[in-house]
Amino acid sequence: MFSSRTRSTRRGNTSQVERHSILKYPHRLNFYDRPPIDDITIEEFETCALDRLRVLAEIESSFVRNRPWDELKSIALEQCKTYLPLNASSATAQPIDAERKKDHIGHFVLRLAFCRSEELRRRFVKAEMALFRVRYDSDDAIEREEFLNSRDFDWVPVPDDEVKMYNAELIAAASSYRDPRDRTPLDTQKYYKVKWTRVPDLVEKRRVFLKAGMAYVPMREQSSIVFQEFQTNLEKALEMTAKALPRLDEDTRIVPILDNLSQGFLAGVSSEWTASSSSGNGDELTADMIDDLSKKHFPMCMRNLHECLKRDHHLKHFGRLQYGLFLKVLGLSIEEAIAFWRKSFSNIPDDKFNKEYRYNIRHSYGLEGKRANYAAKSCQQILCNDQPGSQDSHGCPYRHFSADNLQTALLSLYSSQGLTAGDLPEIMSAVKQNHFHVACTRVYEITHANYGVKKGEGVGGGESITHPNQYAAKSRELEKAKVDAIKTEMKGDVDVIMS
Ligand code: SF4
Incomplete structure (x- = not known):
């Protein structure tokens, strides 16, 4: 071998x-x-x-x-x-x-x-x-x-008599990692000689005996040579x-x-999550449900857009685009979308709304212009494209907010879901390393702990957030599973009482 x-x-x-x-x-x-x-x-x-x-x-x-x-x-x-x-x-x-x-x-x-x-x-x-x-x-x-x-790894087996000759030195090197209870005599182990520069990690940790520029690598450390070579x-x-x-x-x-x-x-994000189910739990969405849903299920980018819309009764072009496509994939029908935006733009008269905004909403649903089915924007697109200016509300808060504003916004938006000031250092550390979606995933875990989500689990199996609709869909799935479990439990109780 x-x-x-x-x-x-x-x-x-x-x-x-x-x-x-x-x-x-x-x-x-x-x-x-x-x-x-x-x-x-x-x-x-x-x-x-x-x-x-x-x-x-x-x-x-x-x-x-x-x-x-x-x-x-x-x-x-x-x-x-x-x-x-x-x-x-x-x-x-x-x-x-x-x-x-x-x-x-x-x-x-x-x-x-x-x-x-x-x-x-x-x-x-x-x-x-x-x-x-x-x-x-x-x-x-x-x-x-x-x-x-x-x-050809170019490793040379060390002859048995050479292992015996350097037994004391090999034992000394092995003591840095060998379990003291391990009684296997070293001169029965196989060793391989390679140039010391090929195993810098072992040299640094003093886990190998060095002689004439060669490192004597025990068989159990053979993988180090392979990884270093790779x-x-x-x-x-x-x-x-x-x-x-x-x-x-x-x-x-x-x-x-x-x-x-x-x-x-x-940007720290690889891929686009694809929305296989539009609404996340099969319910028909109406315009009136959005405010409540945003508080329970929206990631920060969409939560921020929703709050800005409520405050200003308006969103600029890229904000409307980012939020509108998200809501479409969430399951809002075109009729409900028009109702939602009409109600939200309450300072704008009907004729202006119909002339300037209704067409764009229908366009994003593929009902006007080239009738394309536009996808909602993924984290990668939100993080990398159409950088927001100071007057804009679109983008990803983890990337586009200042550190102070981000921390204030996190506490104000998510403290009702269990996020505390003590969680901020960990979130901000991911932000500092430019892993914005890791910060977002951690916030998801914290705010869904009451559904049994544990640290490190992400949206399931350790997977990170890569799409705002993935965040919302997974969050809604958790809520539905909890409601179904309560219903089953109650039905069981009723059956017991009736029997
Ligand atoms: S990481 Fe993605 S889902 Fe989370 S806030 Fe940023 S853009 Fe939205």
């Missing part, structure tokens, strides 16, 4: 060998040495990257939230299951090659998007490293061994890609996609 050029697999495991020879991608793990050479459509190009970005963004959010490694790992695996499944070669019923191809393409598209600044490169390498580690840790042990055998390769590749990138600038189809991907990653 550890001889650098061995390519053998388990003795007698011929079916595995045969299967590997059939697969175009024989290993689940990938160092991404070569770019994909197949023809792909522009949609495939974008989808593969977006799905990978969803996983990487959740990994980044986990870093910002200081999640322990095991929690990060389970969230990343859950995200991978949904967006980037990567089954073991033994899962013969799965489209293994197609999954690995998607993984391969997605990685290379994101390299193009994230090679363009030092900040993007650093964050991309960190998230990709974590993803590789999650997969490495969760890989089938035999398949991982085959993958390691397929590469990181070094990726850093070099990103720099080379950055140099080659100007040639791509002429491709007008690809550059906007790359811009969008990198912009989203910088």
Whole structure:
């Protein structure tokens, strides 16, 4: 396994060998040495990257939230299951090659998007490293061994007599991490020699014995060499890609996609949540219900727009657009939307409203002009596009409010839902790191604690907020589940009384 050029697999495991020879991608793990050479459509190009970005963004959010490694790992695996499944070669019923191809393409598209600044490169390498580690840790042990055998890691097995010769030094190095109760004699362990520069983390923690520029790495620390190699390769590749990138600038189809991907990653948000159910709980929405709903279920961007609308009886163009599309996806019919805006713009006479606003409302519902079905704006779009001026109310408060105003607004809007001054430092810390959606997710958790939402759970399974309608829909689902549970409980009580 550890001889650098061995390519053998388990003795007698011929079916595995045969299967590997059939697969175009024989290993689940990938160092991404070569770019994909197949023809792909522009949609495939974008989808593969977006799905990978969803996983990487959740990994980044986990870093910002200081999640322990095991929690990060389970969230990343859950995200991978949904967006980037990567089954073991033994899962013969799965489209293994197609999954690995998607993984391969997605990685290379994101390299193009994230090679363009030092900040993007650093964050991309960190998230990709974590993803590789999650997969490495969760890989089938035999398949991982085959993958390691397929590469030249340039590690030299230390002969037994050399291990015996340096036994005292190896014991001294091992004492920094070895459990004192572990009585396994060190001279029975396997060691590998690599240049010390290849395992800086182990050297820094004094976990290896150094001799003549070589680090003696015990077998249990072998993964450090692999991870370091992955990181070094990726850093070099990103720099080379950055140099080659100007040639791509002429491709007008690809550059906007790359811009969008990198912009989203910088804003801390990867993806667009898509509204599969418009209202969140199946009820018909009416204009009169909006005020109450906003207090219980709206994220801060929409809550702020609603409060500004109540205060000023008016919203400027981008505010109307952001809020109107949100309400449409929430489930407000066109008739109710016109009623809502008519009532809200109470200082404007009927003829002015009909002339200047009714058309735009109908337009956003696809009933005028080019009759397009406009989607509600995602967090990424709200964070990155149409930056608000001082007189505007649209945008994301976590990004666009000053720190003082944000804290005051948080307390005034959400204290009735359980948010206290003691919660502010954690929220503001995410804001300071430009992870606005992490701050929003934390506020969701705090304000939905009475529904049983715990810290770190996000909108379910640790997932972060990526869309205002996702926030509202999940919040309404929680309320509906609680009401249904109470109804069931009451029905049970009535049945008992009647029987
Ligand atoms: S993070 Fe998204 S949902 Fe939350 S306030 Fe900002 S834009 Fe709205």
